[in-house]
Amino acid sequence: MQFEVWAPQADRVTLHCADTTRALDRDTRRPGWWTGEAEAADGTRYGYALDDGPVLPDPRSRRQPDGPDGLSAVVDHERYAWRVPWAGRGLPGAVLYELHVGTYTREGTLDAAAERLEHLVELGITHVELMPLCPFPGTHGWGYEGVSLWAVHEPYGGPEALKRFVDRAHELGLGVVLDVVHNHLGPSGNYLPMFGPYFTDRHHTPWGMAVNLDAPGSDEVRGYFLGSALAWLRDYRLDGLRLDAVHALKDTRACHFLEELSTAVDALAEEVERPLFLIAESDLNDPRLITRRTQGGYGLHAQWNDDFHHALHTALTGESQGYYEDFARAPFEALEKTLTGGYFHDGTYSTFRGRGHGRPLDRTRVSAHRLLGYTQTHDQIGNRAQGDRLAAHLSPGLLACAATLMLTAPFTPMLFMGEEWAAGTPWQFFTDHTDPELAEAVRRGRRREFAEHGWAEEEIPDPQDPATRDRSCLDWSEPAREPHARVLAWYRELIALRRAQPDLSDPDLAEVRVAHDEAARWFAFRRGDVRVAVNLGPEPAAIQLGLHRARVLAAWEPVEAPGRDGVLRLPGESCVVLGQG
Known part of the structure; x- marks a missing residue:
């Protein structure tokens, strides 16, 4: 060969x-x-x-049987006999589910995760978004320090296991999205600098030198990352990619790398005759990312919308540290702005950053389905000191309110695994570095980071302790017990309602109408003939909806539709979805 x-x-x-x-x-x-x-x-x-x-090892290795430091292995992709013909599943109308293979099940393998996919079908999920799968040191980790960007982490099962997983997902009608990291590679097992100028000191990122996208030799480096992205979509029949922290892709060339990537992916979609898409994680609030190339944008198909998360999180919890500071002054107003305009920071001053941030989203050019909305993600849980979920602090009623706002919003919704049943397990930061010096550096750095915010050293889980990963595994006995079973039933009801009500699939942000009372802690909005109301306060709220003929489509607590006075009387920490009577 x-x-x-x-x-x-x-x-x-x-x-x-x-x-x-x-x-x-x-x-x-x-x-x-x-x-x-x-x-x-x-x-x-x-x-x-x-x-x-x-x-x-080969920089373009398709398999690392002995880990990042071992020899590469040849992979003949033609050997796998795909069982399921797959026409693809696009992003509009999707409900995504972020899943970490190593903690979704106690076994922590792709085959074990595949055995739990029917749960997602029953929930109403359309696409599974897998966190990174590239090889990294040891057995367990988040995956964001991977190397060998064509290969699958061997402890997860390697290339064949990923194909079996995708086949099973497609058999159940589920699309599969993979989180890929182009902005840096792990510090351990990264041999790319020995082969060529894959990195440049022209720019710097939180991980050190930037990936070389615009310095001498960058043509081949861009080809390296483009080739990897297309290989995942082609060789493993994936439906889309989530691009990690694209704001760290430093590129001054006239054609930005992301534009080149979206062009290549759209061309591959035409070739394989099925929809393919790219979802960016971005801290820029720059609508060019998700604006069509014909309109001067980069042509990515969607992006995570942290502004929606931050506004919702502060409204629910009252937290105001770090980047929540900008949202905590008036979280209900921030939530209204994101629901009607997409971004909260659209050129406004950010106290957290000490400068203006973002740019307005043109609602005539960008549909709301291009923005992903969520109440929790791996970042927003795992980057907390103790990896605590919302369920550790909020009542089932408030969790139901959060789910209602997310699943009836105009954005494409995304859940983080276990959220749907208010999982009692945390999801903590864990590593398995085989280099003792690196392991100790990560341990000290984690504790130092949170010591600056008042946490005692013994309160921070040791990332290298196997028990930290074990605590983060989902407990699959929970969904059958209360209060988890009730929360799960609510998520199922809302997702089914989203699919059944055409107004909830309308991607036009300009059509969203909002009312709220921050002091009384209620928030309501209208989408066509559907009204959504949540009461985040402990006391009942009287909400003037001006709706005289309505019927209850879904309610967390028993509630009557508004009477002739048009007033909805909503119990504390409760929520309701109403339709025209």
């Missing part, structure tokens, strides 16, 4: 394949590339030696 590697700084490149070695030849058509042939089949181990250096 043909082997090739980009190593522009090397004078010699030697392929070590099974029990043989051979020198590769320079590719005269592609500067910096080396090529050669050798006997190999699926599973054959191989690596490259640059000049007189050690044998290294």
Whole structure:
């Protein structure tokens, strides 16, 4: 088979394949590339030696059977016989579910996760969003320090297990989205700098030097990340990708990397004749990300909307630390602004940042389904000192209110695993670094970070302690017990209602009408003929809806539709969805 590697700084490149070695030849058509042939089949181990250096894994390795530091292995994608014909499932109308393979089940494998997918079908989920799967040190971790961007973490089951998972998901009608990290690679097992200028000191990120997207040699580096993204979609039949922290992709070229990526993905969608999409995580509040390329944007299909989360979180909890500061002054007003305009920060001053932030969203160009709304994510839980979920602090009634606001909002909703039954398990930050010095540095850094906010060292879970991961695994006995069963039934009812009521699928932000009383702690909005009301306060609220003929579509507590006076009398910590009578 043909082997090739980009190593522009090397004078010699030697392929070590099974029990043989051979020198590769320079590719005269592609500067910096080396090529050669050798006997190999699926599973054959191989690596490259640059000049007189050690044998290294392939930067484009499809499999790392022995982890990031081991040899690569050949993967023949044609060997897998796909069972399920799949026409794809696009993003409009979706309900996503963020899932971490290592803690979704106690076993922590793709095969074990696949056995629990019927739960998501019964819930009404349309797409599973898997957190990163690329190889990383050890067995357990979040996955955001992965390397080998074409490969699947071996303890999760490797490439074949991911294909089985996707096949099973598609058999059940579920789309599959994968979280990919292009803004940095892990500090352990990252051999890319030895092969070429994959990183540049022209820009810096929270992880150090930036990925080289605009300095000399960046054509091939961009091709590396583009190729990885397309390989996930093509070779594993995924339906979309979530792009981690795209604001850390520093690129000054006229055609931004994200525009090039969206162009390539749209072209692949035409080739494979099924919808494919890209969802960005971004801290920029820049509508260019999700504006069509023909209208001057980058052409990504959607982005996470942290502003909605922050407004909702502060309204529910009253927290005001860190970035919540901007929202905590008037959380109900912030929630109204996000529900009607998409962004809260749209050029307004951010006290947290000490500057103006964001840009207005053109509601005539951008549909609301391009913004993902959520009450919790891996970041918003796991980056807390103790990984505590909303369920650790809020009553079932307030959790139901949060779910109602999220699942009836105009955004594409996304749940974090276990949220749907108010999971009592935390989801904490955990690692499994095999390098003792790195492990200790991570442990000290985590504790130092939260010590600055008043936490005692012993209160911060040790990321390297296996018990930290174990505590974070879902308890699948909970959904059958109260109060978890009632919360789960409410989520199922709301998702079914979202699908049954056309007004709840309307992506026009301009059509949302809001009313609220921050002092009385109630919030209501209208979408077509559907009215949604939540009472976050402990006392009953009288809400003037001006609606004289209505029927209750869904209610957390028993409630009567408004009478002739048009007033809804809503119990404390409760919520209701009303339709035209």
